[in-house]
Amino acid sequence: MSRNTLTSRRYKRRSPVRDFFHRLTRNKGACVGLVIIGILIVILIFSFFIDYKDVTKQDLSNRFLKPSWEHPFGTDDTGRDLFLRTLYGTRYSLSIGFGATFLAALLGVIIGSFAGYYGGWVDDVIMRLTDILASIPAMLLGMVIVSILGGSVRNLIIAVGICSVQYYIRITRASIMAIRGQEYVEAAKVIGMSDTKIIFTQILPNAFSPIIVTFSATIGIAILVSASLSFIGLGVSVPMPEWGALVSSGRNVLRTAPYLSAFPGLFIMITVLAFNIIGDGLRDALDPKMKR
Amino acid sequence: MQDDVILEVRNLKKYFKTNSGIVHAVDDCSFTINKGRTLGVVGESGCGKSTTGRCILRLIEPTSGSIRFKGQEITTMNRRQMLKVRKNMQIIFQDPYYSLNPRNTVYQSIVAPIKQNNLMPGASRAQIEERVLELMSTVGLAERMINSYPHELDGGRRQRIGIARALAMEPEFIVCDEPVSALDVSIQAQILNLLQELQEKRNLTYMFITHDLSVVNYFSDDIVVMYLGQIVEKAPARELFDNPLHPYTRALLSAALEPVAGANKKRIQLKGELSSPLDPGDECRFAKRCTHHCPECNCGTPKLVEVSPDHFVACHLVKQLT
Numbered sequence: 001m002s003r004n005t006l007t008s009r010r011y012k013r014r015s016p017v018r019d020f021f022h023r024l025t026r027n028k029g030a031c032v033g034l035v036i037i038g039i040l041i042v043i044l045i046f047s048f049f050i051d052y053k054d055v056t057k058q059d060l061s062n063r064f065l066k067p068s069w070e071h072p073f074g075t076d077d078t079g080r081d082l083f084l085r086t087l088y089g090t091r092y093s094l095s096i097g098f099g100a101t102f103l104a105a106l107l108g109v110i111i112g113s114f115a116g117y118y119g120g121w122v123d124d125v126i127m128r129l130t131d132i133l134a135s136i137p138a139m140l141l142g143m144v145i146v147s148i149l150g151g152s153v154r155n156l157i158i159a160v161g162i163c164s165v166q167y168y169i170r171i172t173r174a175s176i177m178a179i180r181g182q183e184y185v186e187a188a189k190v191i192g193m194s195d196t197k198i199i200f201t202q203i204l205p206n207a208f209s210p211i212i213v214t215f216s217a218t219i220g221i222a223i224l225v226s227a228s229l230s231f232i233g234l235g236v237s238v239p240m241p242e243w244g245a246l247v248s249s250g251r252n253v254l255r256t257a258p259y260l261s262a263f264p265g266l267f268i269m270i271t272v273l274a275f276n277i278i279g280d281g282l283r284d285a286l287d288p289k290m291k292r
Numbered sequence: 293m294q295d296d297v298i299l300e301v302r303n304l305k306k307y308f309k310t311n312s313g314i315v316h317a318v319d320d321c322s323f324t325i326n327k328g329r330t331l332g333v334v335g336e337s338g339c340g341k342s343t344t345g346r347c348i349l350r351l352i353e354p355t356s357g358s359i360r361f362k363g364q365e366i367t368t369m370n371r372r373q374m375l376k377v378r379k380n381m382q383i384i385f386q387d388p389y390y391s392l393n394p395r396n397t398v399y400q401s402i403v404a405p406i407k408q409n410n411l412m413p414g415a416s417r418a419q420i421e422e423r424v425l426e427l428m429s430t431v432g433l434a435e436r437m438i439n440s441y442p443h444e445l446d447g448g449r450r451q452r453i454g455i456a457r458a459l460a461m462e463p464e465f466i467v468c469d470e471p472v473s474a475l476d477v478s479i480q481a482q483i484l485n486l487l488q489e490l491q492e493k494r495n496l497t498y499m500f501i502t503h504d505l506s507v508v509n510y511f512s513d514d515i516v517v518m519y520l521g522q523i524v525e526k527a528p529a530r531e532l533f534d535n536p537l538h539p540y541t542r543a544l545l546s547a548a549l550e551p552v553a554g555a556n557k558k559r560i561q562l563k564g565e566l567s568s569p570l571d572p573g574d575e576c577r578f579a580k581r582c583t584h585h586c587p588e589c590n591c592g593t594p595k596l597v598e599v600s601p602d603h604f605v606a607c608h609l610v611k612q613l614t
Contacts, residue, residue: 186351190349202393205395
């Protein structure tokens, strides 16, 4: 047997992916978060078997019923079953939250990388434009975009995504500026790597922790902003049971029927919490310096 | 001296514009390095040694001047031409804690130059792995460390990774930018021995940047002494140590500790601070701290003058000093 095969067997390469999952699954908090998101995904799949007619079926003789076995979350002002509506709403909240955040992260990381890496006038132009974007209140900006594009899930994703893109530009730029001057970046230049390759293979992986944490935090914000837009009638159209819209519609009867806001609110809270602790877990798992 | 010149730097200047003025980081430096030799570049922090090294690799774009590597002018080269030249010139960085990507294993760090430049076209993974192991053993890294991350290794081993990475390109010329100043003294010696061994085996040419005179004495054939961006003295190592002429060189040499009791009593102590490299006037930049200061020193920047074969000094009082 030649030495080549011997060494390749003896020094089996560490798989970065396996290392990562190993570290992630050893983090108890992250596991809890993953379980919650898993449950949400099950609910999401389950919700596709719910008949939309049941979700919107009004039963005026059974208005404001308290939670019971028949209606676990109670019924609302037109007698619709809140349990079904909340489960059905998972798809809107999750897809808007994920979609908008993903869009914002993608755009923000790319734009922020170039601003941070090149500096100078590139940085100035990008950051002044970001300042303009940041100076407009997110709600106002979202309202403008949705009213131009029209209200639908896709347009809500675009609007909410653009509202949170500035966080990613800033955080990516800041972490890249800190890393850009490191000697290993120069070392990569010396071996002939192109700027783009350096950004994506050398700098970004080391700048990832704050981006990941921002990602999980902004999913929550995105869900809330889209809910607010739905509340003022600019989000998904009214009969659609988006969580935020459910919370808002229960607001008028908060004193007599608090469960109408509480249950969808609880779903939002648990979802945001789950994403946050997963974010923390990811940050630790992505860092090879963490003790194994 | 004309034969076998591998690197020729002429009138290299690097100015940085800042809000408070123009920093003359490197000002009109010229030197040559012959193949297989080592040029030591000495000077205190901020004198432009590292900037010079980085300009040669064009990690920093020089403001003006000419750099010829193996007869080719490289300051005007475009990216693609520069890539070809860079295969022949590499750098070993000062701090092995920052010069290695913390997310890359030893294997990944050393294999990067091979993959990036397709140095082993058509080679199988096992062959590439074999090459990495060979490089590791060349620099004295145990095979079992192939999958370690930099933070799991000590400074000396990290520096060995940096050396292996530079060697992967099979360069002829290596800029060593204070490669041992971040290491313990005992490890310094190991790394220096390794570098010397490699030089003998592979006929490497070094530009060795350091602030440590004892290191440079051990290592260099020729020495350049820099002060505030300018070369103040240039001579073969032996000549410089035996017969230092420039007052700054003398002060530097007297500051180096000698392992003999009582040998360090007659030190020349420099007074005052390093003057600012911001918009320096047309005068001797060392004048304010010089023990031989006289009115002449404020009239014009002194030029490098050859006082004896291959020994150059930039001082107005050169006649008095010799």
